[in-house]
Amino acid sequence: MTRQLHFNLFLMPRGHHEGAWRHPDSTHRALTDLELYVEASRIAEAAKFDAVFLADALVAPNNGGLVASGSMEPITLLSALAARTEKIGLIGTASTTYSLPYTHARQFASLDHLSGGRAGWNIVTSWAPQAGLNYGLTKDISHGDRYEIAEEFVEAVDALWRSFPSEAIRDDRETGQYLDPSLIQPANYNGAHYRTQGPLNVPSSPQGRPVYIQAGQSDSGRGFAARWAEAIFTAHLGKETAQSFYSDVKGRAVGYGRRPEDILVLPGISAAIGSTTHEAQQVWEELDALTSPQIGLARLSARFGGHDFSGIPLDRILTQDDFPDPAQVEASKSRATGYVDLALKEGLTLRKLLQKLAGARGHFTATGTPEQVADIIEDWFKTGAADGFNVMPPIVNKQFELFSTEVVPILRKRGLFRTDYEGSTLRSHFGLGAVGAKVPFARTA
Numbered sequence: 049m050t051r052q053l054h055f056n057l058f059l060m061p062r063g064h065h066e067g068a069w070r071h072p073d074s075t076h077r078a079l080t081d082l083e084l085y086v087e088a089s090r091i092a093e094a095a096k097f098d099a100v101f102l103a104d105a106l107v108a109p110n111n112g113g114l115v116a117s118g119s120m121e122p123i124t125l126l127s128a129l130a131a132r133t134e135k136i137g138l139i140g141t142a143s144t145t146y147s148l149p150y151t152h153a154r155q156f157a158s159l160d161h162l163s164g165g166r167a168g169w170n171i172v173t174s175w176a177p178q179a180g181l182n183y184g185l186t187k188d189i190s191h192g193d194r195y196e197i198a199e200e201f202v203e204a205v206d207a208l209w210r211s212f213p214s215e216a217i218r219d220d221r222e223t224g225q226y227l228d229p230s231l232i233q234p235a236n237y238n239g240a241h242y243r244t245q246g247p248l249n250v251p252s253s254p255q256g257r258p259v260y261i262q263a264g265q266s267d268s269g270r271g272f273a274a275r276w277a278e279a280i281f282t283a284h285l286g287k288e289t290a291q292s293f294y295s296d297v298k299g300r301a302v303g304y305g306r307r308p309e310d311i312l313v314l315p316g317i318s319a320a321i322g323s324t325t326h327e328a329q330q331v332w333e334e335l336d337a338l339t340s341p342q343i344g345l346a347r348l349s350a351r352f353g354g355h356d357f358s359g360i361p362l363d364r365i366l367t368q369d370d371f372p373d374p375a376q377v378e379a380s381k382s383r384a385t386g387y388v389d390l391a392l393k394e395g396l397t398l399r400k401l402l403q404k405l406a407g408a409r410g411h412f413t414a415t416g417t418p419e420q421v422a423d424i425i426e427d428w429f430k431t432g433a434a435d436g437f438n439v440m441p442p443i444v445n446k447q448f449e450l451f452s453t454e455v456v457p458i459l460r461k462r463g464l465f466r467t468d469y470e471g472s473t474l475r476s477h478f479g480l481g482a483v484g485a486k487v488p489f490a491r492t493a
Contacts, residue, residue, distance in 0.1 A: 054436030057092040063443040067338030069116035073446035095452035099137030130163035137474030139168035144201035153208040165254030165473035195268040200239035207235035209257040211247035256483030265382035274300035279312040290433035316411030318440040344402030362399040418454035
């Protein structure tokens, strides 16, 4: 079969731009209104997107009340969406640092059952500063330790998902045998950070287990993805870094005995679409006018571990000395490095940097007509930068409707995107193989 694009809707309730909640084209529904998420998900499903993806945060926002915030917990919300959609995948974010493997395994296995095999787990280690305080810890866990913990967490969850195979269910009314206990085995996972006996009390789900998705871009994150991920969500400000990441992570996967095509690399793209380039550019200008430097400074500070940027004049060109060393950032090293590189490469003022980050927080932004946006997507797809994209509409639902009804048909005519679903599970949408009987990728030195 000819290689084709994959699209997820990365759903932020009003849109990905910080000013979207105030824009007249954004939805007026409350962030806690299920119908908001149903409407967007159905637009994506009608366009035959692979999945809807929900991010998550474990801390309250620090934005002075100037950004729409207070959206819902992903697994609960996706369970509701499972009943209101039919084919589209449902990907939720959940932390390996502030969760327990047994609880987590039950929740996602249940979501996969309720959705008929459409669940995916976006595996994160939780970069947000002060998240540990919400879970009884006196300080945050270091970047390196978070990935060490993550390895154990996923190993434990994976073992639990394999401990109760669906074949163990006999449901034989005549003999009175409901289960074959011989097929159910304890997980008996014992690590330095997590221990769980098992077996799980939820049988293996329609996909065998939910699809593994990962979003880290640091060296530790790439190694983790090469072992576990079946799809990778990644952020790049330009095609060159996307190509480098694409090549690197697929090469690392080969080191674990995997094939490059076993992992889908899906960068984020936030596209402002108009009938002309000028009209599309006006979308960004309107959105930028609805936000303030105060919001951007708070977000930038969080990415750099609480560093105070407020003393820098907004309209002075930034220098290396204006930033702390990204290598010392314990929150999100790769994203912080990208911000510094962008500012220095383009000679940005602090105001311009904040405006660029307001739209997509370090993901790629595009501006143009549907044809121009389709050209960009095709170029990245054909030049080793992406297997598809996390679509991040700056405004929901207006800009997402334009992407779905104007950009997607162009790509479909070019033979680059499906005309209909060929299966009913997320694994089939992504073109992934069946889950093996054992953990397939042993650690390497």
